[in-house]
Amino acid sequence: xxxxxxKIVLLTGGSRGLGKDSxxxxxxxxxxxxxxxxxNKEAAENVxxxxxxxxxxxxSLQLDLGKVAxxxxxxxxxxxxxxxxxxxxxxxxxxxxxGTGYYASIEETTEEAYDEMATTHLKAPxxxxxxxxxxxxxGGSIVNTSTGLARFTLxxxxxxxxxxxxxxALTRYQALEFGPKKIRVNSIAPGAIATDFGGGxxxxxxxxxxxxxxxxxxxxxxxPDDIGGVIVFLCSEQSKWINAQRIEVTGGFYI
Numbered sequence: 001x002x003x004x005x006x007k008i009v010l011l012t013g014g015s016r017g018l019g020k021d022s023x024x025x026x027x028x029x030x031x032x033x034x035x036x037x038x039x040n041k042e043a044a045e046n047v048x049x050x051x052x053x054x055x056x057x058x059x060s061l062q063l064d065l066g067k068v069a070x071x072x073x074x075x076x077x078x079x080x081x082x083x084x085x086x087x088x089x090x091x092x093x094x095x096x097x098x099g100t101g102y103y104a105s106i107e108e109t110t111e112e113a114y115d116e117m118a119t120t121h122l123k124a125p126x127x128x129x130x131x132x133x134x135x136x137x138x139g140g141s142i143v144n145t146s147t148g149l150a151r152f153t154l155x156x157x158x159x160x161x162x163x164x165x166x167x168x169a170l171t172r173y174q175a176l177e178f179g180p181k182k183i184r185v186n187s188i189a190p191g192a193i194a195t196d197f198g199g200g201x202x203x204x205x206x207x208x209x210x211x212x213x214x215x216x217x218x219x220x221x222x223x224p225d226d227i228g229g230v231i232v233f234l235c236s237e238q239s240k241w242i243n244a245q246r247i248e249v250t251g252g253f254y255i
Contacts, residue, residue: 004030008091012036013098015044025228027051036063065124093141093235096125121163138182146189152254175244184243191250193222217252
């Protein structure tokens with residue numbers, strides 16, 4: 001934990017699900033954590049209070065990934081928070097976690113939904129990272145969230161999955177271009193996780209979760225705390241020589 005002391009992680013979408021669990025695991029491992037939320041300020045503040053109860057610094061900032069034009073204002077707010085609340089001018093790691101799912105066949109996918117997926121999962125991480133780059137310390141880490149669905153296919157996830165395949169490509173390009181700044185970039189690709197994501201299908205639909213478990217080498221679906229520890233590892237110095245990698249965390253699904 002000592003190696004992570006006073007290191008600051010910015011994690012998008014930290015008020016619920018995998019983001020919340022990852023934020024708490026980061027705090028448990030000595031990181032100070034700034035989380036973003038889109039609309040549920042109360043839920044975000046609850047996470048912040050949990051992090052503070054673990055003895056780490058934390059705050060939450062509102063961020064709508066669908067509005068790239070708002071990113072400059074977000075950066076200005078972040079600079080103020082870093083200076084006033086953390087006594088810092090830069091962060092040590094960025095976790096591009098925020099996002100929503102979209103479940104529909106190709107035939108039924110609307111242009112509006114496609115554009116929303118493209119903006120939230122590909123355009124927003126591209127430009128948010130671009131604008132945050134001057135504020136990431138040398139030797140820092142960026143973790144992009146991909147999905148197992150970018151390797152294997154399950155019907156009706158195309159609009160979501162192809163954007164995440166783009167994230168895997170973006171990760172490699174960022175790793176190449178950010179290398180001179182000694183910033184490493186990797187993507188984490190979770191499988192099916194029992195959260196409220198996608199309407200809670202994995203968590204709440206027993207037939208679906210049983211099928212997924214039957215196709216997984218380790219014999220169960222994923223849980224939120226299966227993911228957070230990997231994010232902690234990728235944000236820490238323990239992963240200092242891991243770069244430009246897509247790390248699938250699925251328990252061995254469809255192998």
